[in-house]
Amino acid sequence: xxxxxxxxxxxxxxxxxxxxxxxxxxxxxxxxxxxxxxxxxxxxxxxxxxxxxxxxxxxxxxxxxxxxxxxxxxxxxxxxxxxxxxxxxxxxxxxxxxxxxxxxxxxxxxxxxxxxxxxxxxxxxxxxxxxxxxxxxxxxxxxxxxxxxxxxxxxxxxxxxxxxxxxxxxxxxxxxxxxxxxxxxxxxxxxxxxx
Amino acid sequence: xxxxxxxxxxxxxxxxxxxxxxxxxxxxxxxxxxxxxxxxxxxxxxxxxxxxxxxxxxxxxxxxxxxxxxxxxxxxxxxxxxxxxxxxxxxxxxxxxxxxxxxxxxxxxxxxxxxxxxxxxxxxxxxxxxxxxxxxxxxxxxxxxxxxxxxxxxxxxxxxxxxxxxxxxxxxxxxxxxxxxxxxxxxxxxxxxxxxxxxxxxxxxxxxxxxxxxxxxxxxxxxxxxxxxxxxxxxxxxxxxxxxxxxxxxxxxxxxxxxxxxxxxxxxxxxxxxxxxxxxxxxxxxxxxxxxxxxxxxxxxxxxxxxxxxxx
Amino acid sequence: xxxxxxxxxxxxxxxxxxxxxxxxxxxxxxxxxxxxxxxxxxxxxxxxxxxxxxxxxxxxxxxxxxxxxxxxxxxxxxxxxxxxxxxxxxxxxxxxxxxxxxxxxxxxxxxxxxxxxxxxxxxxxxxxxxxxxxxxxxxxxxxxxxxxxxxxxxxxxxxxxxxxxxxxxxxxxxxxxxxxxxxxxxxxxxxxxxxxxxxxxxxxxxxxxxxxxxxxxxxxxxxxxxxxxxxxxxxxxxxxxxxxxxxxxxxxxxxxxxxxxxxxxxxxxxxxxxxxxxxxxxxxxxxxxxxxxxxxxxxxxxxxxxxxxxxxxxxxxxxxxxxxxxxxxxxxxxxxxxxxxxxxxxxxxxxxxxxxxxxxxxxxxxxxxxxxxxxxxxxxxxxxxxxxxxxxxxxxxxxxxxxxxxxxxxxxxxxxxxxxxxxxxxxxxxx
Numbered sequence: 001x002x003x004x005x006x007x008x009x010x011x012x013x014x015x016x017x018x019x020x021x022x023x024x025x026x027x028x029x030x031x032x033x034x035x036x037x038x039x040x041x042x043x044x045x046x047x048x049x050x051x052x053x054x055x056x057x058x059x060x061x062x063x064x065x066x067x068x069x070x071x072x073x074x075x076x077x078x079x080x081x082x083x084x085x086x087x088x089x090x091x092x093x094x095x096x097x098x099x100x101x102x103x104x105x106x107x108x109x110x111x112x113x114x115x116x117x118x119x120x121x122x123x124x125x126x127x128x129x130x131x132x133x134x135x136x137x138x139x140x141x142x143x144x145x146x147x148x149x150x151x152x153x154x155x156x157x158x159x160x161x162x163x164x165x166x167x168x169x170x171x172x173x174x175x176x177x178x179x180x181x182x183x184x185x186x187x188x189x190x191x192x193x194x195x
Numbered sequence: 196x197x198x199x200x201x202x203x204x205x206x207x208x209x210x211x212x213x214x215x216x217x218x219x220x221x222x223x224x225x226x227x228x229x230x231x232x233x234x235x236x237x238x239x240x241x242x243x244x245x246x247x248x249x250x251x252x253x254x255x256x257x258x259x260x261x262x263x264x265x266x267x268x269x270x271x272x273x274x275x276x277x278x279x280x281x282x283x284x285x286x287x288x289x290x291x292x293x294x295x296x297x298x299x300x301x302x303x304x305x306x307x308x309x310x311x312x313x314x315x316x317x318x319x320x321x322x323x324x325x326x327x328x329x330x331x332x333x334x335x336x337x338x339x340x341x342x343x344x345x346x347x348x349x350x351x352x353x354x355x356x357x358x359x360x361x362x363x364x365x366x367x368x369x370x371x372x373x374x375x376x377x378x379x380x381x382x383x384x385x386x387x388x389x390x391x392x393x394x395x396x397x398x399x400x401x402x403x404x405x406x407x408x409x410x411x412x413x414x415x416x417x418x419x420x421x422x423x424x425x426x427x428x429x430x431x432x433x434x435x436x437x438x439x440x441x442x443x444x445x446x447x448x449x450x451x452x453x454x455x456x457x458x459x460x461x462x463x464x465x466x467x468x469x470x471x472x473x474x475x476x477x478x479x480x481x482x483x484x485x486x487x488x489x490x491x492x493x494x495x496x497x498x499x500x501x502x503x504x505x506x507x
Numbered sequence: 508x509x510x511x512x513x514x515x516x517x518x519x520x521x522x523x524x525x526x527x528x529x530x531x532x533x534x535x536x537x538x539x540x541x542x543x544x545x546x547x548x549x550x551x552x553x554x555x556x557x558x559x560x561x562x563x564x565x566x567x568x569x570x571x572x573x574x575x576x577x578x579x580x581x582x583x584x585x586x587x588x589x590x591x592x593x594x595x596x597x598x599x600x601x602x603x604x605x606x607x608x609x610x611x612x613x614x615x616x617x618x619x620x621x622x623x624x625x626x627x628x629x630x631x632x633x634x635x636x637x638x639x640x641x642x643x644x645x646x647x648x649x650x651x652x653x654x655x656x657x658x659x660x661x662x663x664x665x666x667x668x669x670x671x672x673x674x675x676x677x678x679x680x681x682x683x684x685x686x687x688x689x690x691x692x693x694x695x696x697x698x699x700x701x702x703x704x705x706x707x708x709x710x711x712x713x714x715x716x717x718x719x720x721x722x723x724x725x726x727x728x729x730x731x732x733x734x735x736x737x738x739x740x741x742x743x744x745x746x747x748x749x750x751x752x753x754x755x756x757x758x759x760x761x762x763x764x765x766x767x768x769x770x771x772x773x774x775x776x777x778x779x780x781x782x783x784x785x786x787x788x789x790x791x792x793x794x795x796x797x798x799x800x801x802x803x804x805x806x807x808x809x810x811x812x813x814x815x816x817x818x819x820x821x822x823x824x825x826x827x828x829x830x831x832x833x834x835x836x837x838x839x840x841x842x843x844x845x846x847x848x849x850x851x852x853x854x855x856x857x858x859x860x861x862x863x864x865x866x867x868x869x870x871x872x873x874x875x876x877x878x879x880x881x882x883x884x885x886x887x888x889x890x891x892x893x894x895x896x897x898x899x900x901x902x903x904x905x906x907x908x909x910x911x912x913x914x915x916x917x918x919x920x921x922x923x924x925x926x927x928x929x930x931x932x933x934x935x936x937x938x
Contacts, residue, residue: 081219081223084220084223084231084232084233084497085231085232085233089233089501089502090502090503091503092502092503093502093503094497094498094499094500094501094502094503095501095502096212096216097215097216097219097220097223097497098219099219100219100222100223130232134223134229134231280819280822280823281823281824282822282823300824301826302824302825302826302827303697303707303708303709303778303825303826304707304709304778304824304825305824305825307777307778308778308779308823308824308825311777312822324708325708325709325826326708326709327707327708327709328708363705366708369706369708392704392705392706392711393700393701393702393704393705393711393713394700394701394702394703394704394705395702395705396702397702398702398705398706
């Protein structure tokens with residue numbers, strides 16, 4: 001399904017990339033995810049959302065807001081930088097650290113929901129689990145992602161998925177979130193464009 | 196960036212990147228109490244030709260906190276006649292698979308030689324080469340100054356920092372002067388002419404011989420250690436005369452602006468360049484300097500060898 | 508064909524008009540146009556510049572004692588390849604050349620090698636300790652015929668000893684060659700004292716430590732009526748003092764090294780000990796003053812201060828490294844490169860500064876003679892258009908500490924005749 005690109009915000013060529021979700025799709029997905037969380041987790045007052053930088057952070061905030069609107073309870077939101085825990089550090093130049101913020105309620109005994117934009121190999125989530133370990137012992141850890149593009153390399157699965165996107169390995173999935181990119185959309189870039 | 200030899204290799208953006216990384220690492224490790232797996236499997240060698248327990252321990256803790264393997268190599272003697280040559284030591288460490296060499300040596304340029312002579316594949320971190328430089332000390336001091344005087348800032352514009360004492364023999368002074376100036380601070384160097392290098396006219400700092408005249412302008416004052424050897428030599432007549440003119444005592448501390456902080460790279464000669472009262476007083480951030488040195492050393496190690504090995 | 512006899516056809520003596528030069532039995536027998544070769548071997552030299560071979564007033568041949576760095580034989584090879592027919596060998600060997608015995612040994616080995624004339628320099632003080640005079644008279648009277656005396660490596664810093672030495676050598680028309688370096692001002696010194704030394708944290712060697720000694724010595728020389736020679740002048744201030752002294756009629760001569768004409772202290776910021784030398788590399792202003800002084804004759808001669816060092820002495824950190832650079836094989840190219848933009852400089856001046864003046868200072872009778880009939884055939888042919896890259900390992904010296912490795916020098920020595928013997932051909936040693 002090919003849609004014309006929105007004007008003025010994406011620098012990619014028109015050939016070889018396609019938009020697979022627009023702002024409405026994303027907003028609907030986040031509302032659906034919020035309902036799924038509420039249905040699944042009986043007691044949302046024990047939930048802490050931890051967004052994985054960069055784009056997982058605004059997504060976590062939006063998801064938390066949606067849940068608050070449904071249940072009337074405020075959900076603490078934090079961020080969890082996983083850079084220092086990655087297993088593939090030596091394969092690329094050293095990456096700048098992002099910000100980690102644990103909400104003041106902590107995570108001990110909490111239901112921590114990790115939030116990320118794309119679930120792919122699963123290695124980022126493995127690192128996130130190690131990182132979480134350093135800060136406490138949650139009762140339960142769950143995972144919410146906007147997009148699951150398959151190709152897992154580890155036994156990791158998401159509890160809540162906004163959109164399943166079958167892709168080939170040569171493709172690149174680009175999630176843009178308006179808090180960072182001025183637009184909400186999900187774009188698939190074909191092989192030649194994925195540099 | 197593969198090596199850290201001199202602060203003059205760092206652009207302003209590089210320096211703040213190191214300071215921000217240090218801040219984040221400090222948060223993640225909860226003030227240094229946690230272990231991170233980031234440098235697991237890496238080998239860091241502490242190659243110390245000069246005795247320095249405090250610096251060595253600081254680098255050791257930094258490496259261990261990131262789960263690196265740490266090897267100590269206390270070397271004695273210089274290349275000529277005594278002991279193994281710097282080159283042979285380097286070749287040996289390279290063969291053993293060191294990822295990083297932290298080197299302290301009495302000869303200016305020793306770190307530079309290690310990094311560029313083609314003996315090593317490892318990253319080289321200069322922990323002090325003779326009188327030349329001690330970059331991580333200056334980075335730690337910049338961290339301290341930023342925390343107290345410009346939190347979150349990306350420049351030190353408008354800050355005036357005083358550096359007092361034996362600049363001629365001090366690698367800490369050299370690194371600090373050039374680093375702070377590169378961040379936009381105004382640096383004022385004060386000391387007896389015998390302890391200031393010839394030809395400072397081109398340096399990015401002001402030079403003065405009177406401490407009292409400059410105290411009111413300073414946002415931070417950094418006191419340098421005066422070594423015993425200088426006191427017996429021809430540099431100035433006596434310890435007392437030195438303290439009288441250049442020592443930071445209570446009276447002088449009171450002339451400093453309210454917000455000013457008192458710094459010293461350690462170890463201190465209490466009673467000579469700084470009185471015990473001031474060193475232990477409310478404005479002193481000397482113990483924080485030690486903690487911040489550790490933080491920036493962790494940051495430097497992460498940035499130098501946390502990723503793939505880069506081309507020099 | 509007769510020995511040591513050739514016809515050099517078409518070269519340009521002193522870079523001037525083309526002439527043929529005929530050498531017979533080691534002497535120049537004819538210079539002119541279209542000279543008949545007869546049965547002589549002809550060397551086609553059109554396009555070459557021919558000059559009298561050079562004389563080096565300041566070389567370290569290291570033998571006896573440090574044959575791991577250089578020997579009289581290897582140093583002689585380096586010298587002839589550089590276009591030299593005579594070298595003055597400094598006395599800081601092991602044992603020190605402070606007796607007739609040692610200087611004669613050096614002289615004999617030089618003769619036996621037979622590639623250049625080696626003139627041993629005698630020490631001024633016993634053991635170079637700067638305390639008591641060495642047996643200057645015995646060395647002068649020896650087979651080596653020493654006329655130049657120097658404690659080079661060390662300064663004769665005691666003013667009384669310097670005075671006595673200056674007075675004493677008048678007996679045999681000798682000259683004291685002073686290494687001007689006040690030891691008290693240069694303890695532990697590593698590089699020129701200035702802004703850069705302050706930044707690098709290397710102990711400084713202030714210009715005044717050289718200038719103050721030169722000032723003292725020219726006044727002493729004047730007072731006792733003696734000749735004085737100053738080794739390796741390196742600062743603009745020294746040049747000013749020499750200029751004044753010559754204006755006052757004081758009999759002082761001076762030499763400068765090729766490296767001080769070309770290289771400056773900024774190379775020290777690489778911390779590569781190949782650039783560590785005594786006196787140290789100085790500022791650009793000093794370099795320019797030295798060039799002007801060499802052009803106008805305030806500095807009389809170029810002298811290489813060829814200082815070979817084994818690899819270990821340079822392959823280490825700066826503080827531990829030895830001082831010194833090679834110079835014999837690269838001297839001509841470096842001088843040409845350094846002086847290329849200085850006015851009043853041509854092949855005539857070069858020949859004076861690298862050949863006649865040093866020969867005169869050292870009283871080396873058969874050297875520094877003009878290219879003229881009846882003179883000894885010590886001739887060097889130079890290709891002024893053939894640039895050459897300096898490759899350390901290809902140098903004839905046993906050591907490799909040249910600061911010019913990888914640099915391209917603008918001219919090449921192609922042929923050298925020593926007493927009419929054609930011993931360098933096409934830039935290579937014959938045989």
